[in-house]
Amino acid sequence: MSEIISSAEFQSKVLQATEPVLVDFFATWCGPCKMLAPTLDAVAAEVAGRAKVYKVDVDQSPDVAAQYGVMSVPTLILFKGGQPVKQMVGAQPKPALLALFD
Numbered sequence: 322m323s324e325i326i327s328s329a330e331f332q333s334k335v336l337q338a339t340e341p342v343l344v345d346f347f348a349t350w351c352g353p354c355k356m357l358a359p360t361l362d363a364v365a366a367e368v369a370g371r372a373k374v375y376k377v378d379v380d381q382s383p384d385v386a387a388q389y390g391v392m393s394v395p396t397l398i399l400f401k402g403g404q405p406v407k408q409m410v411g412a413q414p415k416p417a418l419l420a421l422f423d
Contacts, residue, residue: 323358323365323374328382334375336403341372341422346386346396348379353412354395364418372422397421 323345326334335342345361347354365374379386379394389398389405399407399421407421 323361323376325376325378327377328385331377331382331385334373335400338373338400338403342400343368343372343374343418343421344398344400345374345376346379346389346391346394346398347376348394351394357395357412360413360415360418363415367419368422 335344343361343364345354345357347357361374361376368374377385379391389396393410395410395412397409397413397418398405409417409421
């Protein structure tokens with residue numbers, strides 16, 4: 322299951338991570354975000370050991386969302402070496418999410 326992290330945890334869990342990290346910027350009131358959740362959990366299970374998947378609630382951590390220009394949810398950003406390298410907006414199918422790690 323993908324873990325929800327706060328602004329305070331973002332630095333250590335995402336920016337200082339040694340493995341790739343996929344971050345789902347979401348909101349609890351967002352329908353497409355709720356539809357994406359089971360897919361993200363499946364992706365997290367599949368990439369376990371070689372990558373991490375975290376979720377950031379844009380209402381709870383607006384500073385992080387603003388820092389990365391998140392204007393709509395869900396927005397998915399892949400970080401490598403603490404830098405954003407790929408970004409997708411909207412609910413995505415599992416194959417598209419797994420392809421981010423290739």
